[in-house]
Amino acid sequence: MSGPKPESVELTPAQVHELHLVALGDDQRLAARERIVLFAAEGLSNAEIARREAIPDVTARMWRGRFIRGGVAGLTPCARAGRRPTSNSPPKSTPS
Secondary structure, eight states: OOOOOOOOOOOOHHHHHHHHHHHTSSOHHHHHHHHHHHHHHTTOOHHHHHHHHTOOHHHHHHHHHHHHHHGGGGGSOOOOSSOOOOSSSOOOOOOO
8 A cells, every 4th residue: 555646846957956066065964855855856755765865754755845845945954943042151060
């Protein structure tokens, strides 16, 4: 039994170029996301992408979806919820 068909990814030449530039950077996480999108554009299923990249299916599905919704910019890290760390707080004391 197979699940729903994943959303198709169609890339313009400019998007392919931009993805390759992302892959040339030092951030390996961004490079992995780029590979996921390129595999998706080739028509691979999320399960096949996950197998090739040794990642969970849900990760392949997430980055495919983020690219479809946000383009290349959707692959970059976004701000996370929660309190921001403060740099001027005193160091925690350790019990003696």
